[in-house]
Amino acid sequence: xxxxxxxxxxxxxxxxxxxxxxxxxxxxxxxxxxxxxxxxxxxxxxxxxxxxxxxxxxxxxxxxxxxxxxxxxxxxxxxxxxxxxxxxxxxxxxxxxxxxxxxxxxxxxxxxxxxxxxxxxxxxxxxxxxxxxxxxxxxxxxxxxxxxxxxxxxxxxxxxxxxxxxxxxxxxxxxxxxxxxxxxxxxxxxxxxxxxxxxxxxxxxxxxxxxxxxxxxxxxxxxxxxxxxxxxxxxxxxxxxxxxxxxxxxxx
Amino acid sequence: xxxxxxxxxxxxxxxxxxxxxxxxxxxxxxxxxxxxxxxxxxxxxxxxxxxxxxxxxxxxxxxxxxxxxxxxxxx
Numbered sequence: 139x140x141x142x143x144x145x146x147x148x149x150x151x152x153x154x155x156x157x158x159x160x161x162x163x164x165x166x167x168x169x170x171x172x173x174x175x176x177x178x179x180x181x182x183x184x185x186x187x188x189x190x191x192x193x194x195x196x197x198x199x200x201x202x203x204x205x206x207x208x209x210x211x212x213x214x215x216x217x218x219x220x221x222x223x224x225x226x227x228x229x230x231x232x233x234x235x236x237x238x239x240x241x242x243x244x245x246x247x248x249x250x251x252x253x254x255x256x257x258x259x260x261x262x263x264x265x266x267x268x269x270x271x272x273x274x275x276x277x278x279x280x281x282x283x284x285x286x287x288x289x290x291x292x293x294x295x296x297x298x299x300x301x302x303x304x305x306x307x308x309x310x311x312x313x314x315x316x317x318x319x320x321x322x323x324x325x326x327x328x329x330x331x332x333x334x335x336x337x338x339x340x341x342x343x344x345x346x347x348x349x350x351x352x353x354x355x356x357x358x359x360x361x362x363x364x365x366x367x368x369x370x371x372x373x374x375x376x377x378x379x380x381x382x383x384x385x386x387x388x389x390x
Numbered sequence: 391x392x393x394x395x396x397x398x399x400x401x402x403x404x405x406x407x408x409x410x411x412x413x414x415x416x417x418x419x420x421x422x423x424x425x426x427x428x429x430x431x432x433x434x435x436x437x438x439x440x441x442x443x444x445x446x447x448x449x450x451x452x453x454x455x456x457x458x459x460x461x462x463x464x465x
Binding site: 142143144145203206207322325326328329330332333336366367370371374 | 442447450461
């Protein structure tokens with residue numbers, strides 16, 4: 139029988155904190171990324187080789203993309219950590235979730251009369267906790283960036299504006315829009331990756347040989363696009379939130 | 391109708407109907423973006439960025455429908 143579970147399965151507990159299989163994979167991805175980052179700065183060469191080369195290329199591309207949105211190199215470098223971390227972390231965790239051992243290697247746990255198959259590894263983004271966590275971090279960080287860029291008074295008056303009733307309602311709408319950002323960020327990534335997982339399981343169940351290939355290519359592509367879209371949306375929201383309204387205030 | 395067949399119909403209906411509007415929206419976004427690039431090939435990177443962003447927003451709606459269908463089916 140096909141094993142598809144909306145929740146990430148718990149493997150064991152540390153104290154009262156459950157360790158799920160997606161948490162395990164997220165940990166593995168983090169260790170991989172840290173190892174890559176450390177090895178990229180092993181010897182700084184003027185003519186870089188492989189890992190340092192790839193890292194520099196990735197960062198240059200992300201910086202030039204941010205330049206086209208923010209139009210200032212200084213700003214791009216200030217907001218690069220958030221955008222690049224989201225992109226690289228989500229990308230690697232999506233692609234890691236496509237490896238053959240993920241979802242298939244597992245334990246058959248026997249509860250009384252029924253056996254339950256518990257996979258040891260699961261794509262991190264197929265767990266709503268992971269996507270919700272990144273979405274919360276992104277939206278809170280965007281607000282903190284706006285707080286530092288605009289100053290607390292300008293930022294708070296965006297949400298709580300008591301000058302006239304219309305502005306008050308606009309402030310309420312802004313608050314709702316922040317909540318909507320969190321929901322849409324988390325569900326977009328979760329839906330895409332979880333649906334891709336279900337698709338691969340079903341296709342593999344129907345025709346195990348050759349036919350899953352185009353679907354695996356689709357999942358590789360979707361994994362990249364979702365990481366890109368998450369990072370781009372975070373970038374665009376940062377750009378919108380930190381724009382100085384000096385021109386507007388002069389018009390009134 | 392027992393609850394299991396209702397769930398089956400509900401899951402099917404959710405994603406089938408929920409994917410209509412995003413599909414039309416993405417088609418329109420793509421077509422307008424192609425028009426714009428055709429008129430002004432120099433601005434292609436900017437238009438492409440805006441297009442990808444808009445497609446992501448439209449596709450998110452389809453993904454919401456899919457998530458609801460999956461929840462109905464598997465939980």
